Amino acid sequence: MDFELNEEQRLLEDSLARLLADHYGFDKRRTYLAEPEGWSRALWSQYAELGLLGLPFAESHGGFGGGPTDIMLVMEAFGRVLALEPYLATVVLAGTALRLAGNETQKSAMLPQISAGEMILAFAHGERQARYDLSDVVTTAKRRSGGWVLDGAKSVVLHGDSAQQLVVSARVSGQRDDTDGITLFLVDSGATGLARRFYPMRDGTRAAEISLSSVEVSADAVLGAVGAAFPVIDRVVEAGIAATAAEAVGAMEAMQSMTLEYLKTRQQFGRPIGDYQVLQHRASEMLMELERGRSMAMLAAMTLEEPNAAERAHNIAMAKVGVGQASKFVAQNAIQLHGGIGMTEEYAVGHYFRRCMVIEHMFGDTAHHLSRLADTVS
Amino acid sequence: MDLRYTAEELAFREELRAFFRDNLPADIRERMRLGHAPSKEDTVTWQRILNRQGWAAYSWPKEYGGPGWSPVQRMIFLEENQLAPAPEVSGFNITMIGPVLIQFGTEEQRQRFLPRAANIDDWWCQGFSEPGAGSDLAALKTAARRDGDHYVINGQKIWTSTAHHADWCFCLVRTDPHAKKRQEGISFLLVDMKTPGITVRPIISIDGSHHLNEVFFDDVAVPLSLRVGEENRGWDVAKFLLGHERTGIARLGKSKERVKFARDAAHEMRANGRPLIEDPGFRQRVAQLEVDIKALEITQMRVVCAHDRSREGRPDPLSSVLKVKGTELLQATTELAMDVGGPLSMPDWAQELAALSNEPELGPVWAAEATRSYLFLRAASIYGGTNEIQKNIVSKAVLGL
Numbered sequence: 001m002d003f004e005l006n007e008e009q010r011l012l013e014d015s016l017a018r019l020l021a022d023h024y025g026f027d028k029r030r031t032y033l034a035e036p037e038g039w040s041r042a043l044w045s046q047y048a049e050l051g052l053l054g055l056p057f058a059e060s061h062g063g064f065g066g067g068p069t070d071i072m073l074v075m076e077a078f079g080r081v082l083a084l085e086p087y088l089a090t091v092v093l094a095g096t097a098l099r100l101a102g103n104e105t106q107k108s109a110m111l112p113q114i115s116a117g118e119m120i121l122a123f124a125h126g127e128r129q130a131r132y133d134l135s136d137v138v139t140t141a142k143r144r145s146g147g148w149v150l151d152g153a154k155s156v157v158l159h160g161d162s163a164q165q166l167v168v169s170a171r172v173s174g175q176r177d178d179t180d181g182i183t184l185f186l187v188d189s190g191a192t193g194l195a196r197r198f199y200p201m202r203d204g205t206r207a208a209e210i211s212l213s214s215v216e217v218s219a220d221a222v223l224g225a226v227g228a229a230f231p232v233i234d235r236v237v238e239a240g241i242a243a244t245a246a247e248a249v250g251a252m253e254a255m256q257s258m259t260l261e262y263l264k265t266r267q268q269f270g271r272p273i274g275d276y277q278v279l280q281h282r283a284s285e286m287l288m289e290l291e292r293g294r295s296m297a298m299l300a301a302m303t304l305e306e307p308n309a310a311e312r313a314h315n316i317a318m319a320k321v322g323v324g325q326a327s328k329f330v331a332q333n334a335i336q337l338h339g340g341i342g343m344t345e346e347y348a349v350g351h352y353f354r355r356c357m358v359i360e361h362m363f364g365d366t367a368h369h370l371s372r373l374a375d376t377v378s
Numbered sequence: 379m380d381l382r383y384t385a386e387e388l389a390f391r392e393e394l395r396a397f398f399r400d401n402l403p404a405d406i407r408e409r410m411r412l413g414h415a416p417s418k419e420d421t422v423t424w425q426r427i428l429n430r431q432g433w434a435a436y437s438w439p440k441e442y443g444g445p446g447w448s449p450v451q452r453m454i455f456l457e458e459n460q461l462a463p464a465p466e467v468s469g470f471n472i473t474m475i476g477p478v479l480i481q482f483g484t485e486e487q488r489q490r491f492l493p494r495a496a497n498i499d500d501w502w503c504q505g506f507s508e509p510g511a512g513s514d515l516a517a518l519k520t521a522a523r524r525d526g527d528h529y530v531i532n533g534q535k536i537w538t539s540t541a542h543h544a545d546w547c548f549c550l551v552r553t554d555p556h557a558k559k560r561q562e563g564i565s566f567l568l569v570d571m572k573t574p575g576i577t578v579r580p581i582i583s584i585d586g587s588h589h590l591n592e593v594f595f596d597d598v599a600v601p602l603s604l605r606v607g608e609e610n611r612g613w614d615v616a617k618f619l620l621g622h623e624r625t626g627i628a629r630l631g632k633s634k635e636r637v638k639f640a641r642d643a644a645h646e647m648r649a650n651g652r653p654l655i656e657d658p659g660f661r662q663r664v665a666q667l668e669v670d671i672k673a674l675e676i677t678q679m680r681v682v683c684a685h686d687r688s689r690e691g692r693p694d695p696l697s698s699v700l701k702v703k704g705t706e707l708l709q710a711t712t713e714l715a716m717d718v719g720g721p722l723s724m725p726d727w728a729q730e731l732a733a734l735s736n737e738p739e740l741g742p743v744w745a746a747e748a749t750r751s752y753l754f755l756r757a758a759s760i761y762g763g764t765n766e767i768q769k770n771i772v773s774k775a776v777l778g779l
Contacts (some may be wrong), residue, residue: 001380001381001382001384001450002379003379003683003684004379004683069379260778274779277770280769280779283777283779284769284770284773285769287699287772287776287777288699288703288772291677291699292670292703295675295677295680296672296673298379298381299672299673302381302382303381318668370665373665374658374661374664376665377664377665378641
């Protein structure tokens with residue numbers, strides 16, 4: 001058991017904190033939101049220079065061979081400033097799919113480009129009817145003249161607007177909820193028959209609805225084994241849960257410190273409102289939830305490489321529930337303790353609130369995962 | 379960063395498990411499994427078995443008769459002992475008076491009391507709270523005035539757990555009523571419970587048990603040599619005592635053991651025409667508790683590892699988090715066990731069972747004991763500094779409010 005960061009991790013944490021301190025004030029963030037894609041291409045290049053974009057990839061693919069703890073540190077830092085860049089979509093989600101399922105040709109073609117900041121990817125898996133069920137895939141892929149033809153639609157694809165390449169799941173056999181029969185494909189977002197509609201999420205990050213109408217891809221677009229993608233999808237989602245858990249911890253930290261600052265400075269009845277015990281206790285409870293969330297984000301990160309799939313799934317579900325509940329408590333009370341100002345668009349706390357809300361509803365919400373855990377009680 | 383136990387830590391845990399398996403008497407284990415509060419006899423028997431192994435004083439350094447374990451090893455020991463399930467070693471002896479004497483005692487006091495505390499030859503109790511001094515401990519009034527080579531104590535303590543079993547009591551008394559600050563006139567004394575002038579009166583708690591007491595002091599003479607630390611500096615000793623070894627305070631092993639027991643018992647009980655274990659509401663409640671236990675377990679490891687690194691001997695403010703969350707879980711898990719019993723948890727058949735020992739049992743003992751435990755553990759969020767006081771500590775020491 002060891003909770004220490006190693007030397008490289010401490011350096012990574014420091015240099016990223018410095019970069020974000022220089023470039024991610026609340027006002028600067030507004031200017032990034034106003035850019036065409038809703039995030040900063042200039043900062044993306046800086047992340048590449050810092051080595052963040054190749055962090056989890058092998059050195060032979062232009063990466064740094066980092067692990068889940070490194071990603072945790074990065075996501076926590078992003079959470080503190082509400083970073084808008086497509087790190088989750090590109091590096092964590094699509095990157096994990098490539099890393100786990102890609103063949104050598106695919107990896108050596110794409111991973112160095114991701115690491116260099118030259119390629120944005122998105123993970124196009126969710127479908128409108130599926131809610132949180134990962135095997136509910138009705139988009140189809142049929143073989144035709146040595147390649148494949150894709151038909152269907154993908155819903156709430158994070159950063160699907162910016163992505164040059166999409167990792168698309170499609171059913172090659174079986175029925176709607178079958179875990180067998182799903183395949184992942186690499187699809188160019190400009191492919192004929194592929195249409196995208198863009199929109200912002202409630203937290204300002206961008207997403208897309210994607211329709212596929214007789215989209216033709218070649219045989220070498222298949223990522224991993226045909227019909228056997230479900231375990232990969234599962235692991236991609238687990239990586240997403242661990243990453244957003246850490247991001248939520250960063251957001252909780254920011255809300256906690258904003259709230260403390262406010263309690264110490266806001267005067268009512270002739271004294272700081274933080275003098276009132278009822279608010280002190282609420283702030284203490286927020287800290288307890290923050291620490292609970294932090295512990296669970298650590299659990300998620302450190303369980304990602306657990307080889308036993310059942311144990312990994314159990315721990316990830318626990319982490320999702322723990323972080324979801326913690327961040328909801330911290331976020332709701334952060335607004336409550338601020339009072340009216342916390343409700344305004346011009347004040348930061350509501351933006352953190354909305355990010356935590358969106359994170360909770362990604363990859364299965366608290367109720368979904370609690371119910372999965374309940375199924376295993378014996 | 380790595381959450382898993384190291385190979386050495388796993389080997390250590392295996393060593394403990396094997397020892398508990400082979401040495402915990404079966405009758406004691408069964409009483410603990412059914413949820414009985416450990417009797418004085420069971421506590422003494424088990425602590426002496428542990429002490430022969432050198433483990434009873436699990437948090438003490440080797441030179442004073444402890445095993446010299448690291449904080450991580452201590453945490454593993456506590457958890458395995460609770461999971462066995464075995465009676466816990468006396469907190470008064472091992473995590474309170476022992477460390478206090480090691481830190482503040484004279485060599486003579488250490489030699490006289492430490493080996494006997496480890497072997498529970500002396501049963502210690504704690505004389506801190508008074509009728510007018512609960513959360514506000516520094517308001518205590520019990521007075522000790524000097525008379526030659528003695529102090530003479532007059533006053534009253536309350537909520538004194540197991541005073542009726544106790545051979546010795548460590549007490550906070552007021553030695554300077556005129557001190558500028560209330561905290562500066564307090565001393566820490568060791569009192570032989572057989573001294574003339576001491577009266578112990580039981581307080582029966584809502585679970586029906588006799589655990590708590592009032593202790594009255596009427597001209598009780600205590601030699602000056604039994605003062606720990608300097609005169610009027612007893613508050614420092616008390617603060618040390620209350621801040622020491624707080625990682626054990628969460629009692630997570632106990633909560634885990636209760637959930638496991640409740641799950642097992644839920645296979646035997648019915649709900650809406652099927653085993654209770656298959657009821658979605660019950661399963662969800664168990665799942666939620668297991669999430670909460672897991673989170674606190676990791677938080678506890680973080681506190682313990684931070685302690686390992688740099689805080690040896692100093693209380694970590696996060697230990698207040700462990701106290702609040704740990705006792706909330708202890709209360710929730712004992713409530714779960716009670717609820718599994720349903721209507722069978724409501725009868726109070728302890729006396730009936732004791733009187734008719736040859737008759738077949740009236741109902742499941744575990745259900746009655748679960749309720750007793752649920753009732754008794756309402757105290758968990760009150761003792762050791764109420765959970766509200768812990769939140770005050772967090773808001774001042776951690777949040778700076």
